[in-house]
Amino acid sequence: MKEVHVIEGRAVPLERSDVDTDQIIPSEWLKRVERTGFGRGLFAEWRDDPSFVLNDARYVGAVILVAGARFGTGSSREHAVWALMDYGFAAVVASSFGDIFQNNSAKQGLVTVQLTATEVSELTQIIRDDPARLVVVDVERRCVEVPAAGWRREFTLDAMTQERLLRGWDDIAITLRRSDDITRFESTSDQPTVADLFGDVGRARYA
């Protein structure tokens, strides 16, 4: 995962609440076995509509998405985060997020910025008034600002998520440093395994 310090660029106002992950990336896109290329499926059902905001030339190249309440609820598909990042977004601003979506985002370096509903409306208004305005999401200082509009708001980001973003840390590497603890735990656990139930049924298939 790449390090994320400061995101700077255009922001696009989605102006919809309850955008669930089915809307972000429709299920037909989940059939891929690769990790890349999902950007083309982002908001696929809305992209055909010429008046959809991502089709608005003034927002082309935006790196920040400004959404409404409850962004990313619904199915746990991580592809939603891949689609947003593959399309070019590095941060999403919303007044609330789906739990799993926010989790997935943190793990892949997509910054989720939670502001109040009022602050989101203010930001939406600013970028509607002037789509070219530079918006800055600063992970180090935990704030989002539009310098040209003199607008600046702080957001919360737990220390762990912040550190990972700043260092570009991969989860698994961090956990694998605890291998001895895991082994110790396993020696005390008595929960049955799949092998206890089926023996080598599954594996035998491949012999």
Place this chain on the structure above:
Amino acid sequence: MAGATLYEKIWARHVVTETPGEPTLLYVDLHLVHEVTSPQAFDGLRLNARPVRRPERTLATADHNVPTDPPSVPVADPTSRRQLDALEENCREFGITLFPRGHENQGIVHVIGPELGVTQPGMTIVCGDSHTSTHGALAALAFGIGTSEVEHVLATQTLPQQRSRTMAVTVNGTAPPGVSAKDIVLAIVARLGTGGGAGYVIEYRGQAISDLSLEGRMTVCNMSIEAGARAGLVAVDEKTIDYLRGRSALTLDGLFEERAARWRELVSDDDAQFDAEIVLDAAQLRPLVTWGTNPAQVVALDGVVPSPEDYDDADERATTRRSLEYMDLVPGTAMRDVRVDVVFIGSCTNSRIEDLRAAAEVAGRGTVSASVRALVVPGSHRVKAQAELEGLDVVFRNAGFEWREPGCSMCLGMNPDQLAAGQRCASTSNRNFEGRQGRGGRTHLVSPAVAAATALLGRFATPDEVGA
């Protein structure tokens, strides 16, 4: 000191390490894998030359995009085929037990876990699928994870987790006849809203929950995620023990009673404190149906389509207007006057044997309306075999229902079972999002009995409308 909730007890037994200021490292007893959310995780392992730490704690099946034609019919869709092939190759390479399409143990991942006895009380269970909450009906802490977490569990058999808050959802009283587990959980989702459970693990309790069979409890726990919760739980009682008795090799050995004694401890202490609680009265419940595009948009089946003007909140009015427009519904219309094109009986919410029995009981009273396509998709091969043993397949077929092979099918339309644009469907699944069952399709969530009655009359109906 206050006692512990069931959630806290299971959590405490799975802590590998705890460091102040960091998420807890939680051990995962069982990792369920399917073809859609795993290929990129396996890809990641290969990329970093990492093995699967505990292949024997991992179980895979093909469900999301298997066609529901007989296994002899090849998978026509090339991308589905690629995912199914990738699952087989990955399981072979990493030594994971797999029940592929056509295998006698194959089925929807959340149906086969409990039915094979793999899901056991007190376990931590994860799967790259949000409806993993289903397994909580057996007092297992079970929740959905994303693909990078799938990779993490494959590599380490653990997950860094923040502790959730706890919510008790108490359903007192006795549900009237005709009110099923599905109606109970739709009422809960409507009450909490789609975000009301966010950050919580819900424990369902009260008379109406105790009265439910284990399968009914699975239906309830399944839709915890629709209220925004990470997981749902029901404490162990004698029904749980009876459900597990004889279900697998592990419960047939001489140690069953010893295990059962430990399972009986998996209840919240009387003086346990929950962070939130809501209480419902089952006696007030009626058969329900969703009218909109999120699962909290629910009305009684004998009710009418709501109007945006019913809401004070401007945001809510806008959402309602948008949902009505997508669903092509006029405020004030009686739900019973709304005609449907398709009826889908299936999904991890309602595709177990009791669901099929409930639907068949109604289906046997008539024939499917000429304008309706009705599908029954059993949750697993075992469910299908049991239903066929009981002759339910004949009942469905004689009434004009299609009897298909197990899988997720029209729950999410990743296989060929999809709605066409504009089609309206009464579905026993869990999500009525725009396009969920096929682009432009309109989904109404209902119970299996209501779905069957609706198929016969071609419009939303309760079983009492088709005789007894």
